Every structure is written in structure tokens, then in C-alpha cells.
Amino acid sequence: MNLLQRTACSFADSGEQLDPPIAPSVLMVDDAPAVDPPEKGPLGAHRDARELVRLVQCPCCSKPFTSPVTLPCGHSVCRDCLPSPQPRPNISYPNTPDRQLAIACPTPTCAAEHPTGECNIDVTLAKLMELIKAEVAKHNTAVGDNPVLLEEFLNYSSGPVGEKERGNRTAHQRRLHGGRLVSTFVMADMGELHHTSDVVYHPMGEDSEDLDSAVLERLQDVAHRELDCLVCYNMMLDPTTTACGHTFCRRCLTRVMDHSNICPCCRRDLHIPASLQDQPSNERLVKLLNRLCPDLVASRAAALSLEEQPAVDELDVPLFVCTLSLPSMPTFLHIFEPRYRLMMRRCLEGNKQFGMIMYNRSGALQGDLGASSFVEYGTLLEIVNYELLRDGRSFVETRGVSRFKILAHGMLDGYDVGRVERVEDLSLAQEERLEAEERLAAEATAQETRRINPDAQLSAELQVNMLSTQDLLVRTVSFIERMRAHSAPWLSARILHVYGGPPNDPALFPYWFASVLPIAEEEKYLLLKTNRVRERLKMVNNWISRIEGQRWTSGSSCSIL
Amino acid sequence: MSLPKRIIKETERLMADPVPGISAVPHEDNLRYFDVTIEGPSQSPYEKGIFQLELFLPDDYPMTPPKIRFLTKIYHPNIDRLGRICLDVLKSNWSPALQIRTILLSIQALLGAPNPDDPLANDVAQDWKKDEKGAIETARQWTQQYAK
Ligand SMILES: [Zn+2]
Ligand SMILES: [Zn+2]
Ligand SMILES: [Zn+2]
Ligand SMILES: [Zn+2]
Numbered sequence: 001m002n003l004l005q006r007t008a009c010s011f012a013d014s015g016e017q018l019d020p021p022i023a024p025s026v027l028m029v030d031d032a033p034a035v036d037p038p039e040k041g042p043l044g045a046h047r048d049a050r051e052l053v054r055l056v057q058c059p060c061c062s063k064p065f066t067s068p069v070t071l072p073c074g075h076s077v078c079r080d081c082l083p084s085p086q087p088r089p090n091i092s093y094p095n096t097p098d099r100q101l102a103i104a105c106p107t108p109t110c111a112a113e114h115p116t117g118e119c120n121i122d123v124t125l126a127k128l129m130e131l132i133k134a135e136v137a138k139h140n141t142a143v144g145d146n147p148v149l150l151e152e153f154l155n156y157s158s159g160p161v162g163e164k165e166r167g168n169r170t171a172h173q174r175r176l177h178g179g180r181l182v183s184t185f186v187m188a189d190m191g192e193l194h195h196t197s198d199v200v201y202h203p204m205g206e207d208s209e210d211l212d213s214a215v216l217e218r219l220q221d222v223a224h225r226e227l228d229c230l231v232c233y234n235m236m237l238d239p240t241t242t243a244c245g246h247t248f249c250r251r252c253l254t255r256v257m258d259h260s261n262i263c264p265c266c267r268r269d270l271h272i273p274a275s276l277q278d279q280p281s282n283e284r285l286v287k288l289l290n291r292l293c294p295d296l297v298a299s300r301a302a303a304l305s306l307e308e309q310p311a312v313d314e315l316d317v318p319l320f321v322c323t324l325s326l327p328s329m330p331t332f333l334h335i336f337e338p339r340y341r342l343m344m345r346r347c348l349e350g351n352k353q354f355g356m357i358m359y360n361r362s363g364a365l366q367g368d369l370g371a372s373s374f375v376e377y378g379t380l381l382e383i384v385n386y387e388l389l390r391d392g393r394s395f396v397e398t399r400g401v402s403r404f405k406i407l408a409h410g411m412l413d414g415y416d417v418g419r420v421e422r423v424e425d426l427s428l429a430q431e432e433r434l435e436a437e438e439r440l441a442a443e444a445t446a447q448e449t450r451r452i453n454p455d456a457q458l459s460a461e462l463q464v465n466m467l468s469t470q471d472l473l474v475r476t477v478s479f480i481e482r483m484r485a486h487s488a489p490w491l492s493a494r495i496l497h498v499y500g501g502p503p504n505d506p507a508l509f510p511y512w513f514a515s516v517l518p519i520a521e522e523e524k525y526l527l528l529k530t531n532r533v534r535e536r537l538k539m540v541n542n543w544i545s546r547i548e549g550q551r552w553t554s555g556s557s558c559s560i561l
Numbered sequence: 562m563s564l565p566k567r568i569i570k571e572t573e574r575l576m577a578d579p580v581p582g583i584s585a586v587p588h589e590d591n592l593r594y595f596d597v598t599i600e601g602p603s604q605s606p607y608e609k610g611i612f613q614l615e616l617f618l619p620d621d622y623p624m625t626p627p628k629i630r631f632l633t634k635i636y637h638p639n640i641d642r643l644g645r646i647c648l649d650v651l652k653s654n655w656s657p658a659l660q661i662r663t664i665l666l667s668i669q670a671l672l673g674a675p676n677p678d679d680p681l682a683n684d685v686a687q688d689w690k691k692d693e694k695g696a697i698e699t700a701r702q703w704t705q706q707y708a709k
Contacts, residue, residue, distance in 0.1 A: 230657070230658045231567075231623060231657045231658070232565070232566065232567050233566055233567040233570045233571070234566050234567075252657075255624055256624065256657055258624065259624050259625070262656075264656040264657045264658035265656075265658050267656065338621075338624065339621060411620045412620070413620060413621045413624070414619070414620045414621030414624070414625070
């Protein structure tokens, strides 16, 4: 076989009676090893018979798969096409029996060695092949007509690589029956159709188009039945195969791994990182699904993306019920509950944000939410650092982004989700106006009180209301300085390392102060409801007054603070 | 929250192809909540009994197992007074590849083969081990009395 002969072949194609093979022009290109039509889209039974059969041909023996094994690299070969296992020198961990031997991957694009423990029969693909073979056999014996002459058309690269590929291959010719699809499959099964070869069809009788379509329909039916995921009962989406040979939607498998590290089907250990980050998809099943049921794959993918990204007015904020977080401040989380693992993964794939809310420990009514188990205000957190451990737990470093109020909530796959409204500060103009009004009113009250009784003690609230917002800040800062001078443990280097020093922005300052100050979270929580800087600074000052009062009344400098 | 395809399919299959001696009917207003009846297996002290159970599919089903308990009083070493069932596949041995059908079959099998060595109801298990004949007789009486 050489280039000349190829030319001769495509020349023959121009004959009137002969259907041309797929795009002869492509065949003329020397270094195209195989004709690969676009990756997706439906295949016609008659037109693309060759392409359809290629979907189930082993890259090693070129026959339709027998007992296929899907390797950790995502490629499939017949079990008998695996080279014999070799010992793996210099590997002492984990050193389990199923990992002491390995096979050199026989697929052309993978140079890896795969431990024998990870080379198991692909249960789904094996079953599918059995059914396909049975279906073909039915038509092969039942239909003696629709004869067709198949002429193999070798493809190989040019140059020395091509010389090697070619070896002593010769193109085959066969007169078979049962239409194009069945006859092509039979030719491959006879070992007379290399997986890279193309076929030129010379019809010998009536047109087999209807028959081919009928056969394909049966095969699609079989595929549809067999390629259901055992977890979600939908057609597999992005099928991913475990070392034990069981296949699930990638999403389903990751969800399974949020809960356990064993295969749902056979309960063998799944020695893969829970994220499946580096786990390739089952290449063959992906191709089969894309080519046999493209519409179903598309609608399923669309349904899923809808499910994963709800519309704006939906319950679109995942809610983590755990602790108090504050805007601009860090929160460190150790994620181990399966439902939160799922939530974190979705967050990482999405906008990296989720809501943090506290439990409603006091049982107080939460506005429109009523007697809810969690409080109605929370902080939106953004993931800044994510460390996934091998067992699926993770350490997450987050930073508070903004505050929110929960308007409605529900459950999604075991965790809370909500529709939230952002809680924001009033405009600066309003902030100023309200400060002025408050101070004027307080001043007036104070004067009136003194007028009645010059020795009267002004209430703490009044005293605070008389202060300027700036003074409130100054008081807080000086309190911190005093505490630092006393080496208060809550201002230790360790804590300052985590939360940083006091921020310059007075709007954020209270959040920092609350983060380091050892008082009840329920008190700090009130900051989330505020809509003015002044309001927050007043709260902070009240805490300070109380703490200092305690210190004075206890008469001890050895305060717990 | 719309019902996952899996739950819809499982329900359809339970209706179209029911398991002999077992029925599971979802509530109209909550399709995750099922009224279940299981007939006591023949050759067991629960024979001829009709046991009512409730089954609930939690939000993260099938990642977590269905929640299920007996509503009918039953004398069984692996079922306590609250109707809770000690069955490995409902706990640590749950797998998302299992389903409502297989779980109900397991429960029916548990009625046919009480296991006093892995008890939930300790007092019942002790009776069972001490005086199996007497325990079986009690189970039979309870079945006649409550599982009608
Ligand atoms: Zn490989
Ligand atoms: Zn092979
Ligand atoms: Zn699935
Ligand atoms: Zn498995």
C-alpha cells in the first residue's frame, strides 16, 4: 500500500455506482492517520456506518471489544490485549498485592504504567458490548440479503512512523450482508478492518438505508438502557469509571465520595481523591453517548446546569449554619460533613461564595423567619484558600464579603439555601444627618436634665449619643491601646497575626474589634443588623463601658481580659 | 424543590411492578413520604401479620439512606419499641446503588430471620436467647394482636 494506491482508490470512488467514503479530500492528506468527523453530533446509520463501528473497536486488536478494561487513563482495551504485568521496582508504598505489578499502557497516547489492581473489566462497557454483539448477530443471521462489498481503505501517517504503523498490513475486501452497519461490524469482528481504516462500500443489491437505520435504532435503545447511572437513574453524564470497573456520572461519583470512600456497587475502596480532579472520564463511553444519543446528552447537561445554577430569584445562596462571621474578617473552616463538602465544591465551581449564619441558640424569633433554627442575618463569605485533604475533608479560609438578611430558605441536597437581601449601610449623607440629629437631641436632653438637677448623672446611653462618631472611634482605639499595654491575651501576636491590626476604615473597625474581643457571639451578631457606622461604633463603646465597669467593680487589674 | 428524577423513577417502578407482600405508596402532598405495608413472611412468627411502616426519603437521598420505622407494634430483637430498625443497610452499609425496593425486601427478610446477636431491643434479644420458643410465641401473639 502506498500513496499511489490510495489515489487509485479514491479515483475508483468517482464511479457512478459507488458511494464515496467520508470526504475523499480528507483522505488525500498524508499525515491524517484517521478520519475523525467532529467530536459531537448525531451519526447517520448508513452514512456513518464506519464511524459507528469505530466507536466500539479496540485500539489494540481492532476488533469490537471483548471483556473491555477501562484503564485509569480513561482509555479502554480488551482484557486480552493488555500486556503481561511486570513487577514495579522501587515502589514500597502502599505495596498492596494489587499494586505490586503493573502493565505498560498499550494505548498510543498514554505512556503510563497502570497497576494491575486498577485494570478491571469495565462492567458497563462489557455489558454494552455483549448486547451490541447479540443485536448484530440477530440481524446477521436473520437478514441474508442486503449484500455489500466492503473494501478496506488503510490510513497511516507518512514518514517512518507511517512505515512502522503500516507493518505488513494489507487492505481487506469482503462481500458481506445485512446492510452497511452490520457488515462493517462483522468485518471488524473478523479482524479484517483496522480501527484506523476507512471503508469503501460497493452496494451489491438493494439500498440498505432503512435496514441500517433500524439496526441503529435498536443499538441506541440498548445504549439508552445500559447507560443509566445507578445513582441518579439518569443517562450517565460525563461517565467516570472507578478502578473496580463501575461507572457513574462524574457528578454522582463526587457526591458519593462526599459520603464514603467505597464504590456504591461493589463496596471496594475507591483510592482516588474525593474531588476526582485528576480522574479522566471514560473516553469510550463519553464518545458512545455523544454519538449515539447526542440530544439526550445535551438536554441532560442543560438540565444539570440549571440545577446547579438556580435563577436569580431562586434560593441561590448556600447557607452554612455554623458560626458568626463578620465582613472583611477571616473565618477558618474545617469541612467534614458530607453536605458541606458538596456545598464547598459547588461554591468553588461557582462564584466561590456562600453565606455563613449562626445557630439561633436563644430560640428568639427571627423576623419573618419566625422560630427558625438559625438567625436571620449572616455574612457572605468568599473562599480565599482551599485545602482539600486526601480523605475528602478540607480546610477553607474565607473572608467576609458582605452582610445579608435571609428572606426565604429551603434545603438543597441536605444543606440550607436561601434567598437573601444584602444589608448595606446608609448613604454617607444620611449617616451624617443622623449623627447630627442624634447628637443635637442628646445635647438637648442633657441640658434639660442638668437644668432640672445640676448634679444628675447622665445615662450611659445619653453620654454615648452625645459623642461624635470620630470620638467614638478614638475612645475605642484608646481602649485598645490601654489593653495592649496590659498585654491583654486577646491582643496577642497570634491573634493579630490572624486578624491583622485594626483597620483604618471606621466602617470596618467594629468588625475587627468584635473579631478579637472575647465576648458572646450573640452580642457581636447585632453588628450585622446595623446600617450605620455610628451605630456600630456605639455598640462597640457600650461593650467597652461594660468591660471597664466590670474591671472597676471587680477592683482587680487581673481581669480575664 | 423539584423531585429528583431518581425518586420519580423509583416510585413509578414500585407502582408498576410491586414487590409481592410489600406496598409503598407516596403521600400526595409529600412525594418523599411513603406509607408502607409489609406482610410477615410465612414460616415466621410474623406470618399473616400486616405491618405498617413509614418511610421518608431525606433531602440528600440517595446519598443517605431512607428513614424508615415500624408503626405497628412488633416483638422482634432488631426492632425497638419506637419501631426503629437495626439493619446494616439502613446505616453504615447503605449504598446509593440500593433503593427503596431492596431496603423493603431486606426488612421483610429480617422478619423471617431475627438476629438476637445484633440486637436493638435488648430485652427482646435477651428473651430470645434465653427462651427462643417463648419469644417466638410472644412474637406470634403480638402479630395477632397488633398486625391486623
Ligand atoms: Zn493508559
Ligand atoms: Zn482488543
Ligand atoms: Zn448519575
Ligand atoms: Zn465497584
